Amino acid sequence: MxxxxxxxxxxxxxxxxxxxxxxxxxxxxxxxxxxxxxxxxxxxxxxxxxxxxxxxxxxxxxxxxxxxxxxxxxxxxxxxxxxxxxxxxxxxxxxxxxxxxxxxxxxxxxxxxxxxxxxxxxxxxxxxxxxxxxxxxxxxxxxxxxxxxxxxxxxxxxxxxxxxxxxxxxxxxxxxxxxxxxxxxxxxxxxxxxxxxxxxxxxxxxxxxxxxxxxxxxxxxxxxxxxxxxxxxxxxxxxxxxxxxxxxxxxxxxxxLNEPYYGLGAGAHGYVGGWRHQNVKGVSEYIRLTREKRPIADSHRVPFVEEMENHLILGLRLLDGLDTRVFRRRYGRDLGDVFGPVVDDLLRRGFLHTEGERLALTETGLLFGNEVFASFLGEAVI
Missing domain, CATH: 3.20.20.70 (Aldolase class I)
Known part of the structure; x- marks a missing residue:
């Protein structure tokens, strides 16, 4: 995009x-x-x-x-x-x-x-x-x-x-x-x-x-x-x-919503074309590098699994939660097929709830958000 x-x-x-x-x-x-x-x-x-x-x-x-x-x-x-x-x-x-x-x-x-x-x-x-x-x-x-x-x-x-x-x-x-x-x-x-x-x-x-x-x-x-x-x-x-x-x-x-954005300036982060990058932080180095090229200190293509993890971790910060249909369209996989065991566990513990096609934090999940988000790391079933 x-x-x-x-x-x-x-x-x-x-x-x-x-x-x-x-x-x-x-x-x-x-x-x-x-x-x-x-x-x-x-x-x-x-x-x-x-x-x-x-x-x-x-x-x-x-x-x-x-x-x-x-x-x-x-x-x-x-x-x-x-x-x-x-x-x-x-x-x-x-x-x-x-x-x-x-x-x-x-x-x-x-x-x-x-x-x-x-x-x-x-x-x-x-x-x-x-x-x-x-x-x-x-x-x-x-x-x-x-x-x-x-x-x-x-x-x-x-x-x-x-x-x-x-x-x-x-x-x-x-x-x-x-x-x-x-x-x-x-x-x-x-x-x-x-x-x-x-x-x-x-x-x-x-x-x-x-x-x-x-x-x-x-x-x-x-x-x-x-x-x-x-x-x-x-x-x-x-x-x-x-x-x-x-x-x-x-x-x-x-x-x-894990959407792309331009990131410009010293130390700025950007996300474009499936790549995340961070610019150099030093002002003098930033000025010097822009005379030759883009002042990027580090960049990497986001792996497919990491992309899906990010989608959940960031999207669940929204109190309306995330739309599982958007996940399916974007990644070609059902969320339940990829993260089913984790989601089921969090539903059982009262940290998440579903409403139609949406998955969202409960009141308890909101208070333990970091624990909920961390639960998805490394748990994708591919």
């Missing part, structure tokens, strides 16, 4: 958060303009090798894309328009933003460039906890940035929240939900902290200096989030995502 989605990575930020293991570098002293030139070269080479069709979603992530200056943003949007010109009606064009890094001039450029959705990394509304996790914005910045976005005509807004943070209490999550709901975003992404290797938090954890909440408190934060957002009219459509009706993230659905 020709990719209908584009991911573009801007690896610069004002400060790297203590939990972040993404490809991201503090922007000071970085060759940002050279990087944007290199990004345009990668777009050109990629579009020449795999000509794009109609694009239904564009997502610019980071890092913090909104550290770019207005003229840099304008160049980026012009380059995207030139190399990915055929846009579907109703295209979703998202930019990730940290509160406090947007202003009217940047927002005007984004609106002119076709951006119609912003994803703000709020994370928490407890001021001292923002500092502890390495965020540089304030609580007031969150509301102010939302107001500015709406004033600029960008109404499709998403807020990221985190739970399971060091020293975070259930009451802190309650406050975060109260304050977030007052802002009335269209969408929420609510993630549990994962202590990733190479981060500040990982170093603290190894030294026994990371005071994480108990598993019971973390579970209560998640269940509290689900109750509060459902009561406020938000539909939980994925393990960590909630939206107003019709405002689900189109771009993230590309990943969960």
């Amino acid at each position: 020709t990719p209908g989605a584009v991911y573009i990575h801007i690896p610069f930020c004002t400060h790297k958060c203590h939990y972040c293991d993404f490809t991201a570098y503090v922007v000071g002293g970085q060759p940002v303009d050279d990087y944007l030139d290199a990004l345009e070269r990668e777009m050109a080479r990629t579009a020449a090798e795999v000509p794009p069709g109609r694009i239904h979603s564009i997502f610019i992530g980071g890092g913090t894309p909104t550290v770019l200056e207005p003229q840099q943003l304008e160049k980026l949007f012009n380059d995207i328009r030139r190399h990915f010109p055929d846009r579907a009606p109703g295209i979703e064009f998202t930019v990730e933003a940290n509160p406090g890094t947007t202003d009217p001039s940047k927002l005007a450029v984004m609106r002119e460039g076709g951006v119609n959705r912003l994803s703000f990394g709020a994370q928490t509304f407890r001021p001292d906890l923002l500092t502890k996790i390495g965020r540089v914005h304030t609580v007031d910045d969150i509301g102010h940035s939302v107001e500015q976005a709406r004033a600029a005509g960008i109404d499709n807004l998403s807020l990221d929240l985190m739970f399971g943070l060091p020293e975070q209490r259930v009451a802190d999550m309650e406050v975060a939900l109260d304050r977030s709901l007052e802002l009335e975003p269209a969408h929420f992404s609510v993630y549990s902290l994962k202590v990733e290797q190479g981060t500040v938090f990982h170093k603290q954890w190894l030294q026994g200096e990371l005071p994480l909440p108990t598993e019971d408190d973390e579970l209560e934060m998640y269940q509290l989030t689900r109750r509060r957002l459902e009561a406020a009219g938000y539909h939980q459509y994925e393990v960590s995502n909630f939206s107003r009706p019709g405002m689900e993230s189109k771009h993230n659905a590309t990943y969960w």
Whole structure:
């Protein structure tokens, strides 16, 4: 399938958060303009090798894309328009933003460039906890940035929240939900902290200096989030995502439905023509390589069995589950023939349920999702 989605990575930020293991570098002293030139070269080479069709979603992530200056943003949007010109009606064009890094001039450029959705990394509304996790914005910045976005005509807004943070209490999550709901975003992404290797938090954890909440408190934060957002009219459509009706993230659905997408920029991942690839992470190396070829560090064709495993593991993250008829059309096999024993076991244990042709997580399965997903690895019957 020709990719209908584009991911573009801007690896610069004002400060790297203590939990972040993404490809991201503090922007000071970085060759940002050279990087944007290199990004345009990668777009050109990629579009020449795999000509794009109609694009239904564009997502610019980071890092913090909104550290770019207005003229840099304008160049980026012009380059995207030139190399990915055929846009579907109703295209979703998202930019990730940290509160406090947007202003009217940047927002005007984004609106002119076709951006119609912003994803703000709020994370928490407890001021001292923002500092502890390495965020540089304030609580007031969150509301102010939302107001500015709406004033600029960008109404499709998403807020990221985190739970399971060091020293975070259930009451802190309650406050975060109260304050977030007052802002009335269209969408929420609510993630549990994962202590990733190479981060500040990982170093603290190894030294026994990371005071994480108990598993019971973390579970209560998640269940509290689900109750509060459902009561406020938000539909939980994925393990960590909630939206107003019709405002689900189109771009993230590309990943969960295991569909192809272009991945551009330092450290970006892509999935095209049955091949997955990851670009080089270093900014200087990325810039250098784009002068000669596509800046790919690693690529591999996804084996047929792995493709089917991915389809289940990603698709079951959606609360509506996956359509077994789509699986049959895509792989030429009945899901039950390939994963029957695993599915039967998970049904028996109450982790999965069926509804017509759909297979989905139960309430219990949702809480033990990682165990469910891991059950499919290496278990295909071919």
